[in-house]
Amino acid sequence: MQVLWDGFVEALRLLFGGDAEIYQITLRSLWVSGLALLVAVAAGVPLGGLVAMREFRGRRLTVAAINTGMAAPPVVVGLLVALFLTRNGPLGEFRLLYTTWAMVIAQVVIALPVVIGLSLAALQQLEPGLRQQITALGAGRLQGFVLQLREIRVALLATVMAAFGAVISEVGAVMMVGGNIRGQTQVLTGAIVQETRIGRFAVAIALAIILMLLAFGANLTLTLIQQQGRRRP
Amino acid sequence: MSGVAAARAAPSAPVLEARGLEVVRGGRTLAAADDLALLAGRVHVLLGANGAGKSTLLKALNGLEASSGELLFEGGAVATAAARLALRRRTAAVFQRAYLLNTSVRGNVESGLRLRRVPRAAARERAAAALELLGIAHLSDRKPTRLSGGEAQRVSIARALAVDPAVLFLDEPLASLDPPTSRALTADLLRIFGESAMAVVWVTHDRDEALVVGDTVSFLEAGRIVQSGAALDVFSHPVSTSFAGFLGLDTYLQGVVVSQADGPTLLDLGDGVVLACGEARDGPAVACLPPEDVVLFSTPPAKHSASLRNLLPGKVKAARPAGRLLHVTIEAGRLEVAALVTRAAYDDLGLAIGSTAYAAFKAAAVHPIPRHDRRPL
Numbered sequence: 127m128q129v130l131w132d133g134f135v136e137a138l139r140l141l142f143g144g145d146a147e148i149y150q151i152t153l154r155s156l157w158v159s160g161l162a163l164l165v166a167v168a169a170g171v172p173l174g175g176l177v178a179m180r181e182f183r184g185r186r187l188t189v190a191a192i193n194t195g196m197a198a199p200p201v202v203v204g205l206l207v208a209l210f211l212t213r214n215g216p217l218g219e220f221r222l223l224y225t226t227w228a229m230v231i232a233q234v235v236i237a238l239p240v241v242i243g244l245s246l247a248a249l250q251q252l253e254p255g256l257r258q259q260i261t262a263l264g265a266g267r268l269q270g271f272v273l274q275l276r277e278i279r280v281a282l283l284a285t286v287m288a289a290f291g292a293v294i295s296e297v298g299a300v301m302m303v304g305g306n307i308r309g310q311t312q313v314l315t316g317a318i319v320q321e322t323r324i325g326r327f328a329v330a331i332a333l334a335i336i337l338m339l340l341a342f343g344a345n346l347t348l349t350l351i352q353q354q355g356r357r358r359p
Numbered sequence: 360m361s362g363v364a365a366a367r368a369a370p371s372a373p374v375l376e377a378r379g380l381e382v383v384r385g386g387r388t389l390a391a392a393d394d395l396a397l398l399a400g401r402v403h404v405l406l407g408a409n410g411a412g413k414s415t416l417l418k419a420l421n422g423l424e425a426s427s428g429e430l431l432f433e434g435g436a437v438a439t440a441a442a443r444l445a446l447r448r449r450t451a452a453v454f455q456r457a458y459l460l461n462t463s464v465r466g467n468v469e470s471g472l473r474l475r476r477v478p479r480a481a482a483r484e485r486a487a488a489a490l491e492l493l494g495i496a497h498l499s500d501r502k503p504t505r506l507s508g509g510e511a512q513r514v515s516i517a518r519a520l521a522v523d524p525a526v527l528f529l530d531e532p533l534a535s536l537d538p539p540t541s542r543a544l545t546a547d548l549l550r551i552f553g554e555s556a557m558a559v560v561w562v563t564h565d566r567d568e569a570l571v572v573g574d575t576v577s578f579l580e581a582g583r584i585v586q587s588g589a590a591l592d593v594f595s596h597p598v599s600t601s602f603a604g605f606l607g608l609d610t611y612l613q614g615v616v617v618s619q620a621d622g623p624t625l626l627d628l629g630d631g632v633v634l635a636c637g638e639a640r641d642g643p644a645v646a647c648l649p650p651e652d653v654v655l656f657s658t659p660p661a662k663h664s665a666s667l668r669n670l671l672p673g674k675v676k677a678a679r680p681a682g683r684l685l686h687v688t689i690e691a692g693r694l695e696v697a698a699l700v701t702r703a704a705y706d707d708l709g710l711a712i713g714s715t716a717y718a719a720f721k722a723a724a725v726h727p728i729p730r731h732d733r734r735p736l
Contacts, residue, residue, distance in 0.1 A: 259458035262423055263471045264448040264522065273470075277461055 170241025195239025204302030
């Protein structure tokens with residue numbers, strides 16, 4: 127019990143004492159996951175729209191693949207990305223393995239199916255009649271898509287938050303492709319693993335608090351907006 | 360609006376024309392129009408039972424559904440996806456359900472204009488005018504979830520009218536509304552149509568609705584237009600037995616309702632023919648007379664049947680079997696009145712084609728439906 131208490135007190139001291147390393151790790155986490163989220167949303171929402179609105183051969187299989195991808199274990203994604211980026215791999219010449227770029231790529235691969243799958247589901251829940259009405263209103267393809275996104279804006283926000291939650295708390299892939307190198311590719315999750323392993327519990331607890339706050343903040347934003355949507359539909 | 364004057368000056372130029380238009384899916388023709396022309400300032404009704412292809416035809420006409428054959432908008436061919444988009448931007452559509460966007464009423468009414476890149480201030484102004492026209496300006500800031508069905512449909516119609524469409528497509532616009540709401544909206548729509556030069560396509564399965572709103576009517580069956588023409592002509596002379604069955608066998612009469620302080624309400628059919636009719640608002644009306652309410656005589660009946668206020672002398676024009684009864688058409692001057700009688704009664708009265716007959720019916724058998732006066736075109 128004493129270990130826990132001492133760790134907690136020390137963690138608070140680190141947090142409010144302005145420990146440079148902790149801030150650096152936090153910023154790196156936000157940068158890697160934030161960039162991955164941005165790429166995943168920018169690519170995933172239009173892709174979700176394409177799958178939702180187009181009829182094509184193999185559509186069911188595609189949807190099944192996306193849903194499988196949503197549940198892909200990060201270590202498996204890490205393995206796949208590592209295989210591509212390793213020196214002898216197809217993308218080996220870019221020397222990306224054990225850089226933050228590799229971590230961004232891995233997290234994009236994790237977040238993309240989540241964004242595609244959830245935005246696809248939300249778009250499919252729109253009534254076909256509404257889609258027809260939007261077309262009849264004189265909307266071109268792109269205008270119609272944007273109007274549909276506005277209709278599912280609450281679900282889209284949930285999508286973004288779910289994807290953020292998936293990447294910010296993920297540890298398997300970033301450690302595999304980033305190497306968990308202190309001061310270079312170490313993010314919150316990897317740092318917690320390492321600090322715990324070497325018995326620096328206070329630092330681990332401080333990092334864990336930050337990670338929890340980030341995850342909580344994302345969920346709080348989501349909940350607030352969803353509740354607002356309920357009160358003023 | 361200068362459009363009104365233009366439309367009046369050249370009523371014969373169709374706004375939208377379909378020639379050999381056909382929507383085929385999976386080898387089956389869902390809807391077809393061999394030769395359909397929509398005129399400015401006129402309401403064309405597509406009438407038919409459920410599944411007759413009315414809505415599919417409407418979608419083909421406004422470019423929501425790809426079709427083969429020729430579709431001409433203001434003389435230009437609509438053949439490509441881009442042309443269909445251009446057509447949709449010059450027209451507007453209202454469906455059975457309002458399908459409002461998740462924004463304010465004002466935002467909804469502005470949406471069609473914003474899609475057409477009308478500047479924000481101008482869009483706001485035109486939306487306000489459209490809301491005013493439908494009598495729902497006070498709902499501008501409401502969210503769609505807090506509207507009644509009738510209000511929502513008015514918003515949908517305001518949204519359509521705001522873009523000042525050359526053609527307005529209405530797909531069963533009243534079908535989800537209760538009768539009083541639907542009657543009020545019909546009256547407002549007819550007033551709006553009367554003041555506008557747009558062509559209107561109105562899809563319905565309701566014959567009374569068709570008769571009230573339609574200048575011209577096309578009856579659809581199995582995707583094809585079976586009969587087209589002026590509303591009353593089409594209703595009075597159905598060319599197919601199935602259409603006659605759809606209409607019922609009623610006689611349709613056009614006239615003006617005049618109520619009297621003492622005595623029954625009258626329906627003036629013109630040419631000196633005046634009938635006693637059921638209660639109705641004064642003004643132009645179409646009345647239907649169910650044939651089972653018409654009694655036939657071969658000589659003028661005695662005065663004892665006082666409730667049979669209406670008596671029309673004429674000649675038997677046609678008699679055809681209708682189940683166990685005979686459907687007899689009496690030609691009384693300009694009018695044709697249908698009656699259902701038993702074969703025995705027909706024989707007892709000594710009736711035959713060309714013989715003299717008197718058609719008698721109660722005032723209450725004549726049901727006038729108020730109809731807006733159509734301006735001359």
